Amino acid sequence: MSAENHDKSYIAIWGVLLVAMIVSLVLAEVSGAGWVIAVIFLVATAKAWLVVSRFMHLSQEPRWIKGVMAGAAAVVACFLVGVWGDVALAWSVIPAGQATPEAAPVAELQAGNAEKGAKVYGTYCVGCHGADGKANGGTTGASFVDDPSRLAKSDAEIMASIADGKTGTIGVMPPWKGTLQPQQMVDVIAHLRASFGAKP
């Protein structure tokens, strides 16, 4: 570390950080629009970058140290990208109007209960998919038994099929999201796995 005096440049960076904060504050007071929030988070990211590179001197570190920190940031990004789809899916199956504080959010769904799921299956699904899950030899719907790939899908994928329905070579499965609550779908999936297939 050189013994030169960098104090002035540190104070200048501090000034930039303060100005950036005031800009964010003013923007937030003016409007709560989506693009304003996006700008506020871009500003926050820029501030964080200034602190990391100039106060923590990451800019002076060798490449591999930068790589360690970039890797940590990548882990966080992978988490967001990987989970976002499932979260969006879980929320899409909740009928509009129920996404209020009073409605049970998906985060509070219980683990699937196969016994309850069997009752739901017996009411809504058995007509096409059959009590044995073979869909009358695969003529009235998808057979869970004869085609194991169907239950090899993730819970989220199966949930999407139940919620939104499916159009395939056999025919049309109607969407169930207006009829079944998310918890019921989770229970049905538990029943499918317990009775007709192994968990992936």
Added chain:
Amino acid sequence: MVDSSTIQVYRTSTGLPTGRVAMWWFLASEVAIFGGLIMSFIMCRVAHPEWSEYAEYTVNAAGAFNTIVLLTSSLSAVLAHAAAARREYARAANLLWATVGGGLVFLCVKAYEYSHEIHEGFTPVTNLFWGFYFFMTGLHGLHVIIGMSALAYVATKVRHGKLVEGVEYAGMYWHLVDIIWIFLFPLLYLAS
């Protein structure tokens, strides 16, 4: 007497001070901890438009003031680092104490905010938003306390020319605490 002002803890395998390498790895793990928490919050927040009403109850002025306090304490931490590099140990110690003072002010404001919010009936179990709020700011507050302790310990040592490299390491930790707040402030206060 060993002149500890010359940092003699290089490892030939990396060419860097071992403590600094360790610090970066440690901070990377902190990024994953707070990053996961913040991303979880963002996903829940997007699914709950009505949370903007709760964010109205956090005190913007207090959050903004605390942001200024932390940014300024980061400045004093990096100035302490620069002073230590110039072997101005008394100045470095004083600047570290100023940083500790900034942390103390931050905690006092945060304590006021907590009591204000709890009096209004918002507790960690009120709903998911307030659960996130108290958990994220509480975990951050814990980091503030740990950072203050590290800075204070180094300040007492560096005044006598000891543990000089610690000024940089404690400072790095403190900057991370600052960065986390840079993200928590818009998330919990501004996005309403």
